[in-house]
Amino acid sequence: MVAAKIVFITDDNKYYIPADCKTKTSKSLMATLIPAAAPLTKDVEKCFRSKDPSAAGYDFSKLGEVFEFMNQDRASCDGKWIEENLVPSQYKTKDKIRTILDIGCGVGRITVNMAKYFPDAKLIGIDVDKYAIETALKLKEEEKLTNVEFYLMGAEDLKPEWTGIFDWVTMLTVLHDLPNPDPCLRQVLRVMKDNGVMTILDPLCHSDPKLNVGSKLFASSLTMSCYVCLPSSLSEPPAVGNGIGWGFENRAKYLKQNGLTVHGDDSVAVIHCSKAGK
Numbered sequence: 001m002v003a004a005k006i007v008f009i010t011d012d013n014k015y016y017i018p019a020d021c022k023t024k025t026s027k028s029l030m031a032t033l034i035p036a037a038a039p040l041t042k043d044v045e046k047c048f049r050s051k052d053p054s055a056a057g058y059d060f061s062k063l064g065e066v067f068e069f070m071n072q073d074r075a076s077c078d079g080k081w082i083e084e085n086l087v088p089s090q091y092k093t094k095d096k097i098r099t100i101l102d103i104g105c106g107v108g109r110i111t112v113n114m115a116k117y118f119p120d121a122k123l124i125g126i127d128v129d130k131y132a133i134e135t136a137l138k139l140k141e142e143e144k145l146t147n148v149e150f151y152l153m154g155a156e157d158l159k160p161e162w163t164g165i166f167d168w169v170t171m172l173t174v175l176h177d178l179p180n181p182d183p184c185l186r187q188v189l190r191v192m193k194d195n196g197v198m199t200i201l202d203p204l205c206h207s208d209p210k211l212n213v214g215s216k217l218f219a220s221s222l223t224m225s226c227y228v229c230l231p232s233s234l235s236e237p238p239a240v241g242n243g244i245g246w247g248f249e250n251r252a253k254y255l256k257q258n259g260l261t262v263h264g265d266d267s268v269a270v271i272h273c274s275k276a277g278k
């Protein structure tokens, strides 16, 4: 391992893996999420037995363990990860980005790390989950950050005064979870500047189940989707029921049909969009 530069060794013979070399693949993420989600199995069974598709979600306050896991996992999504994985190419020079909205920020780990990465920008994180926002506010305080705010708010209810003010809007593992993505997307288009960018991260799989056959990564993502993403996307009307099985082909089609242009490869987890025609 040392010879292959997987593990490193200090002069006094201590072994370590540098933080930025730790495995951060979707596969390892999904594998470690399963123990956090497993206690929900009975609720998941019940939710899929419901005859009313619009009632097929479950009480999301039960997702505390999953949020706790995410809180720890997302800590490794530091500035380097953000730069390499999220920041659109036109924003690598940091002075171009002044206003950032992180929709469905969860416990705020990535939002806080984005605030550190863009110290001159003003960030807002919003989420519908009370526990998530309370945790994010604690984190902000611990990190003594003044350039980030968190609000308990749905993506459908963004403030009127935010119209046209954001350079960058992010939705990180959120879009496929939504039971009603249309109003959310309309709000994003309203609050984004005309030359703004929206970055979307969703776990990958194909929309056509036949194309997923044989992929261990897609199989583990879809398992997790049954526990968290699919019940979430079924939790209230119109209960579109996307989850991870929505797939990147349907995601790209949906975004294009709803006023966004997807830039570059749309078959990857992280995609960048702008307002169509802008």
Ligand SMILES: C[S@@+](CC[C@H](N)C(=O)[O-])C[C@H]1O[C@@H](n2cnc3c(N)ncnc32)[C@H](O)[C@@H]1O
Pocket (backbone or CB within 6 Å): 070, 074, 103, 104, 105, 106, 107, 110, 126, 127, 128, 129, 132, 153, 154, 155, 156, 171, 172, 173, 174, 177, 178, 184
């Ligand atoms: C899988 S978590 C992702 C959290 C965070 N973006 C991250 O990557 O660590 C999805 C988040 O979306 C939030 N969410 C779901 N529906 C929402 C809505 N309509 N408006 C805002 N947030 C929402 C959930 O409460 C949850 O915190």
